[in-house]
Every structure is written in C-alpha cells, then in structure tokens.
Amino acid sequence: MNPPSNRMIELVHVQRDFRRADGQRVQAVVDVSFVIPEGQFVCLVGPSGCGKSTLLQMLAGLLPTSSGGIVVDDKEISGPGPERGVVFQKDSVFPWMRVIDNVEYGLKCRRVPAAERREIARSYLRQVGLSHVERAWPRELSGGMLKRVAIATVFANGGRVLMLDEPFSALDYVTRRQLQDVLLNLWSADKSGVRKTVLFVTHDVDEALALADRILVFRSGCQVDDIPVEKERPRSADSLLEPDMIAIKRKLLHHIGLDRPALPDAPAA
Amino acid sequence: MRAAGQRIRDRWISLGVLAAIALLWQALSILFPVEAVPGEPMIAGWQVMFSKTLLSMADYWQGGLGVPSVSEGAPRTYLAAILSLLSHSFDTIVRLVCGLALGGVVGLALGLAVSWSAWSRRLVDLPVQFLRTLPLLAMVPLFQLWFGTYFIGKVLFVAYGIGVIVFAGTVNAVRNVPQIYIDNARSLGASKAMMYRTVILPGILPEMRSTLLLSLGTGWGAVLGAEYLGAQSGLGYIIVYAGQFAYLDRMSLVAIIFIVATSISYRAAGALTARMLEWAPDSQRA
Helix, strand or coil: CCCCCCCCEEEEEEEEEEECCCCCEEEEEEEEEEEECCCCEEEEECCCCCCHHHHHHHHHCCCCCCEEEEEECCEECCCCCCCEEEECCCCCCCCCCCHHHHHHHHHHHCCCCHHHHHHHHHHHHHHCCCHHHCCCCHHHCCHHHHHHHHHHHHHHHCCCEEEEECCCCCCCHHHHHHHHHHHHHHHHCCCCCCCCEEEEEECCHHHHHHHCCEEEEEECCEEEEEEECCCCCCCCCHHHHCHHHHHHHHHHHHHHCCCCCCCCCCCCC | CCCHHHHHHHHHHHHHHHHHHHHHHHHHHHHCCCEEECCEECCCCHHHHHHHHHHHHHHHCCCCCCCCCHHHCCCCCHHHHHHHHHHHHHHHHHHHHHHHHHHHHHHHHHHHHHHHCHHHHHHHHHHHHHHCCCCCHHHHHHHHHHHCCCHHHHHHHHHHHHHHHHHHHHHHHHHCCCHHHHHHHHHCCCCHHHHHHHHHHHHHHHHHHHHHHHHHHHHHHHHHHHHHCCCCCCHHHHHHHHHHCCCHHHHHHHHHHHHHHHHHHHHHHHHHHHHHCCCCCHHHCC
C-alpha cells in the first residue's frame, strides 16, 4: 500500500468567469489555490453565490475552468471520472432503476462482474440502512432515503475523492443530522485503510463544524480563510459548545456577515 | 385517484354518447333516404350495414381456407365476409406495423444522432429538419410511381410519415432529460454508449409515449393513403374499390372497422408503454 498522498487535490490559480445574459462578465471563482492531503475532510463554506458550488463543479470535471489547473492524484483533470464521486444537491438517483441497480451503476460502468457488484452494492445499502428497500423504485422513497442511496452509490463506486454539493440542505434538521452520521460512519469505516478525501460544500456553519477537519471559507469567489478544526471524533452536540469550537464558529459567522446586527439602523438599547 | 364508482359512471356516460351518435346516424338515414345510385343509400342505416353491407364484404374475399370466393362463382356468405374483413385488416396491420417499426427505429436513431456528437449533429440535424417539411400527402403520387403496388412502397410511405414525428419527438425529449442525471452518470464513469443506453433512452421514455401515440394515428392515416394507390388488398383497397361503384354503405362499414382497429391499437400501445414506465410516477402513466 502506498503511503497517503499529501497532495491529493491541488488547485493552481483556478479562475472561472461567466457571461451573463446582459453581456456583463461575472467572476464566479477568482484565483483560488489550495492543496488538500489525502484522507482529509474539508468543508467549503460561504454565503450563497460565493463560488463554492462552481468550484466543486470544476473539481468534478463537469465545468471547465476559465484558467488555472486542477490536479487530482498527480493527474490534471480534464473531465469527470469515477475516482471523484459526486453527491449532488438535487436528487440524482435514476428514477428508472431500482435502488440496488442505482447503487451498482458505477460498478456496471466499469464492467465489474454482476455477482461481485451486487455484493458490494448490498454491503453499502446495509451500511446506509436501506437493505429493506433494495428492490424499490426511487419514487417510493423519501428525500432522506434518496440521499442515502446517492451516498451508497458513490461509496460503492470506490473513488478516492468524494465531493458533496450541499447534499443535505433540502432536508429537515433531524434527517440532516442522521445523514451526517451515516456519511461520517462510512467515511471512517473505509476498509482500504486510507480514508477518502472529502470536499463538502455547505452554507451551514454548524454542519461544517460537526464534519470538517478543515474549513475553507469563500466570499465573492475568493478564498478568504483556511481554518483547521482539530476536534476529536465523534463530535457530540456538546463538543460544538466548547470554547475552541465557539471561537471557530464566531470566525465563520464573521466571514459570512452574520455577526453584525440584523437591523443596522436600530437604536442601541 | 378517483373512486371506482366514479370511473364506472364516467364509462356509462361515454357509452351513452356513443349510442346517441349511433341513433343520430340511424335518424339521418331515415330523414334523408337519398340514394347515390339506385339501391345504394347515401346514409346506410344499421339494418343495412349489418346485413347487406356486411354480406357484400364477401366480394373482397380472395379465396382459400376452403371458403370459395365470389369471383369463383360461389354465393356470398357471412363466413366469407368475415374472413374477408379479417384478411384485409391483417394486410393493413402488417403494413402499418412494418412501417411503424422502420419509421420508429430510423426516426429514433436520427433523433439521438442530433445530440450524440457535434459531427453527427452536423450530418443529421439540418438535412432532416429540412426533409421533414416535405408534406406526406403531396408525396402520394410520387410513391405510387416509384413503387407501384409493391409492399415496400407502402411500408416506406408509412415509415416516412412516422419517422418525421418520432425524429422531432426524440430530439425534443432528449433535450428535456434533466441534466442532473447526465452529470451523475458521467461522474460515476459512464461511457457515451452506456449513457445513451441507461440514461437517455429511459429518460426520454415518458415523452416518447405521447410521440408514439401521436405517430400511431398518423400511421393509420398513412397506411390507408398508401393503400389508395393501387394496393391489391387492405382496408384502404376496399374503400377505393367501393368508392368507384359509389357503394357508400361499404365505405361506412370499413370506416367503422377502421375505428375499432385504431382504438385497439391505441389501447395496446398505451398498455405496453405503461408497463415500460412502471418506474414513473402515476401522472406519467395515465
């Protein structure tokens, strides 16, 4: 087994422009560079429209960069690849395949023999708690269950990098917390010994604190901070209330602009 | 989901309207007893349609199965009449199905080619968009001169009529496959062929269902049109033949057979596609 790479993901001066309908040029991502070592769980945090989702799309290879380069596992990326799994914000589970066939999909693309891929898919379905619906159609599942299917699918596909684009933002609080645990359990139970490198986009500060080893903060397309979170796992709800975590939270809220009064003109009490 | 009782009542109301139309027809046949030629009413009442008219279908029986044809000197029998209707319907249906299959496959393939690659789009898109404006009915004499009474001519005619609809439907349906599924398949490592087989084809199915039903209607029209041009069998052949002698009752009877056959084909196509859409929400299978 190779030692974990300390440069699993490397972004070099990545830039992305869009041209709006009115002809205006918009810079969605401005000169972003960072390096992520293998096995790290990184959250990309920032207010809506800060370019974090655009960045993830480029990393997934679904959107070309305007300039700059993205290197994953020593290879410059030029498109999507199964070594980089993606969990999307919207429901991406194919409605025309049964749950188990969805989970097997990536393995089928790589011509893994039927018996073997079924076994792998079953194992991940069990780990996300969906063994009982393996033959169900996706329309019969709830939003939270569909997210579990999506997570089982990317884990079954076995990529070394996992990207999630606000995956739980449309779910209720309880479901979101459950799915965070499902994700962390799968991530830490990785049998190969080296955990997946995770990029998790969220605008939820508490979610980032609960999950991340490291938080990259974005605003207006620029990376504005890089905060390590050295809290041991598993993190309980209480551990988020400890002083060091509160200090980080305060910092994040400041970046997002939520530390200022909601009504700036209100007279002081 | 409506209650079963409500559906049964709807069904009775629909049947009532059909019965009213049948009665109206009968009333018209009594009120306007005009004859096209002596003995041939312009509007044939049901008592004529299901006796004399039905029996006259024996004229189109071409013999075989131990039932002699009228042209061999045999008298008209109901058996020959029924066999005649069945065999001519069968010929029409064979032409329709062959045309449907050919037009469907070619239309689908060309429609998929528009999105397959930049090259295939250049090769297909503009030329087919251009060709499909050729009016089907204007091509009738052309097909007649090219293919005469050959089977292939009728099949090609139907296939053309259906192909252009399926082509347009496919191009549109592919455009409407949600990007999220395409992105998901790509990020899971699907090749282009895999993507088309497992994402695009099932993804366009709900929309292709209405395209199929639309093209089925056109197909029935086209196959009759093709049979007007010198076919030696088929429902269209009976209509043309009856028309030459002003047998309006026979034309009406064939029209009714045609309505029955078309309705059955719609039902069959609807049931078949509903099975293929087992995965889809109810709204896409109704």
